[in-house]
Amino acid sequence: MRIQYQIKGITCLFLMLIMLVILIFPMYLYYLHNTNKWTLLSAQKAVSTINSILDYGEQANVIALSYKGLPCDRVSLNLRHEVTSIPYVRSVNLAKDNLIYCTSLFGESTFQDTPSDYVNHKLLLMPGNRVKKNHPLIVVRTSNGDTAALSGIDGLYIQTLLSQQEDDKLLLYIRVHNKWLSEGGSFLKNPSVNSLFALKSFTSPKYPFSVYAGLDFGSSLSAFLNQNKVYLFFVAIISLVLPTFMWWQLTRPISFDRELTRALKNNEFIPYAQPIVDAFHRHVIGIEILMRWHHPVHGIIRPDLFIPQAEESGLIIPMTKNLFISTAKLLNQFSLPSKFHVSINITAMHCNGMQLLYDCQEFLAMVNNSNIKLVLELTERQKLDNTPHIASLFSTLNNLGVTLAIDDFGTGHSSLSYLNEFNVKTLKIDLSFVSQIGKNSLSEHLIDNVIDLGKRLNMSMIAEGVETNEQAEFLKSREVSYLQGYLFGKPEPLSEWLLSYKNEYLK
Template identity: 45%
Template structure:
C-alpha cells in the first residue's frame, strides 16, 4: 500500500513492532473466536435443555393420564380392576406399570396383581415424582414413578428409565445432559445417583419444568470451547495466520516509509485517484437490478488498484474520508445522470458513511446536490452506517438525520449483527434497511446455529418493518433460502462483483438489451 509511516530507528525495535503487528490480529481473532464458541455452545445447551424438558414432559403426560384414569378405581378389589391397570400399560407409550393405592398402601399392581406394600409419601419429590435406581423386578434399571393422590385414593404410573436414558443420549449428542428429581440424578448411562454430580465446566445451563417436579442440566466438559473451535474453525485459523502475516508484513513496510499517510491521501484526493466501483444489488424475487453499492477504490499511479481496507481506516482516522466521500458522490452523480433513463426507478444508490460524516451538516448539502441532479423519484439515495467508529447521538447528529430524512434519503445499517452498536443504532436512528452481514449468509446450509441467528435477524427486521439486504450471496442455495425467507434485496458475487464505471455502463447496456 502506498501509505507511509515514520521509519524505525533501530532494527530490533522494527522487528519487535513487526512481531506485535502480526500477533495482534491472531491473538485478538482467537479471543473473538473463543467468545463466539462459548456463545454458540451456551445457545446450544439452552436449546438442548429446552428440548429435553419438552420430551420428558411428553413422556410424563402419558403416565399422568394413566394415573388420572385409574385414580377413581382406587379402593375397589384388585381382582376387579387389574385388567384396567394392564390396559393402561398397553395403551400408554412409555408406561411400564401401574398401581393402585388405598390409605398409602399399594394393594394392586399391573405386574403382580394383588400385593401388599406400604408406601412412603416422603420418597416422592413434591409428592409426585420419585426417581429410583430400580425395583426387585429390574434392580439395575432406573424408574421414574408418577404419583397421583386424592384423599385416601392414590394411583402410580411408572416410566421406564430406559426411555429417559435414551432421550438423554439421543438429544445430547456431545452435550452432557442430566435429569434431576429431588436429590436424585440420572445421567445418559442410565444410572441413578443420590448425590449431586460434579458441575459442568462449559456452557452449563439448568432448566426446570413448569409442569412437573423435575429439572434438567446441560453443559460440556472442560476444554469443549477449544475442541469446538478445532472442529468448526480450522479455515478461520488459517485466515488468522494469513492476516497475521499480512499485518506483520504491512507493519514492517510502513515503518520503512517516510511520508505521512494523511499527506499521501490528500495528494491522491487532489489527483482524483479515488474512483467509484459499483456492485449490483438485485431484487430477491425477480433478480433484476434494484441499485448499486458505491465502493471506493484507489487507482494509484505506481501501485495500481489499491483495496479499500488498506487505506479507508487511515482516511477515517485522519478525517480525509469526508472530502473523499464527497468526491466519490460527485463522480457517481456524473456517471449516473446520463444513464438515468435506463435505470429502473427508484434506483438505489448506496454510499458508506462513518462517524466523521455525522459531526456537521455538510453531508446534507452533499446529498441534496446529488439528488437534485435527477428527476424526482428516479434515485433512492441510501447512506450506509458503518461501525468502524461509534456514531454518538449528539444534537448535531439528530438534526443531521432529521434533515436527511426530509430530503428522502434512506438509512441502512451495514453488517448488522457483527458490531456492538447495531441495536443501539436501531434505537437512536430511524433506520430503513438492515444489511445482513455476509458471515451469516455464508453459513446457510453449513451451520444450523448460525442459520438460526440469521433467521432471528430476518424475523427482527420483519417485526420492525425494515427492508433487508443480504450481502455476500455467492451460491444459488443462499439466494433461494434468503428469497424464501422474505429478504428484499440480495448482493454478492453471484450477481456481480464490484466493477468500474466503464464496466458498469457496459453491464447496464447488456442487461437492458437482454
C-alpha cells in the first residue's frame, strides 16, 4: 500500500514537472524571440530619430556653406542665427584648408580641423569642447571643396533619446567608430555591451553610426524570470493545484460499491475450489466454488469482507454470473468423473428474477459434460419466501438436473421452513458446530440432531470446516456422507486445483 502511494506521489510530481515544462518552455522561447525582436526594433527607432537630429546639423551645414568665401565678420551673425533657429544645433563652424576660421560661439577663430578624425569625414563623437569639457557632443561635417561646415549637436539630446525607454532595464548606446555614448550620458571607449541580454545593433544607412540595444540582465533566464513574474506565478499555482487535485482523486477513499464495480469490470473476482470428499474412502467427489477477490493493491480479499456488501448493493448478481462463466470455461478443459459435484453459493436475491436460471443454463451448456452435477448452495443470510415464482424457478432448475442445498444449516433464516417448502437435496452442517466436536458436548448433540433430521428426510449431508481426524471420524461414525475442510485441502484457484487433480486422479 505504501509503495502504491509512493508511485502515485511520484506520478503527481512528474505531472507537475511536465506541466511546468509545457507551460514555461514555449513561453520562454516566445519571450526570447519577442525580446530579440523588441531590442532590434528599439535600436532601429533610435537610429531613425538620431538620423532626424543629424539631418538638422546637415541642414545648418548647407546654409553655412552658402557663406563660403565671405569673411567671418560678415557671416558670424548668420551662423548665430542658425543656432537659434535650427533645432538641436548648438554651434556652427566654418573651416578652410583644415583650419576653423569662424564659429557661432567665438566669431573669428583659428582652430585645427582634422578631417581624418571624422568617421567617413562625416561624423565625430567628442567628450566635450572648449565651452563644456565634459559634455559630449556630436559634430556633423559637410565639405565643399576646400571649405567645410561643422555643426555641433549637444550630446544631451542623444542622451535623452537613449534614456527615454519604456523599460528601465533596456539600455541603448550610440557608437561612432570606437567611441560610445551611453544612455546615462557617459562618453565611453570600451563599454561592456556584450554582457547585455538580447543585444542587437542597427547601423544607420545615412550616417556612420550604430545604436546598440540590450537588457541589463546577467542571463536570458534571469531576464525571463524578472519580466514574467505574474505569468510564472499563475503557472506555479496551476502546476501545484492540478497535481494536488490529481493526488486527491487518486488517494481519496472511494465508495465500496464503486470499488466492487471497478473490480467486476476488471475481472478481479476469481473462482477458487475446495474439495469435497467421501467420508468413508476420502475420495474427492466434487468441489465447492468460492469467490476470491484478487485486488491489485490489497492482494487476495476474503469473501466475508466483500460478499455482504455485494449482496446489499445487488452487485452479487453480475458477480455470480461471471463466476459461473469463468468456472465453466475452466471445467470444460477437463474430463471429470461421473456425478462430480460442483457447488456454487447463491442467495435469496438470486432467486428474485430469471437470471439464476439463465446462468445455470449457460453454465451447463458451456461445460457440456453430463458427469458434472451442479449444486446451488442457498445461504440463509437473507430470507427467501415461497412464492409461485420461486416454486416455478426451483422446479425448472430441478428438471435441468440442478440440485439445491442449504448452506450453513441452522445458522440463518427459516432453515426448517426451507426444508418443508423447497425441494432441498443436501444439508451442509456449519463449521461452527464442527469446530466444537470433542470440545463441547452440546454442539455434538446439535450435530446429532441435524444428522438425524437429514436421515429422516433422506438428504445427503456435507460437514464443513473439518480440520482434524477426530472430527472426520466423529462425522463418519454418524454416517455423514461427505466432508469438506482444511484436512482435505484448503481453497485454491480453480485453475491450479484442476491441474493438481488431473495429475493425481485423472491419469
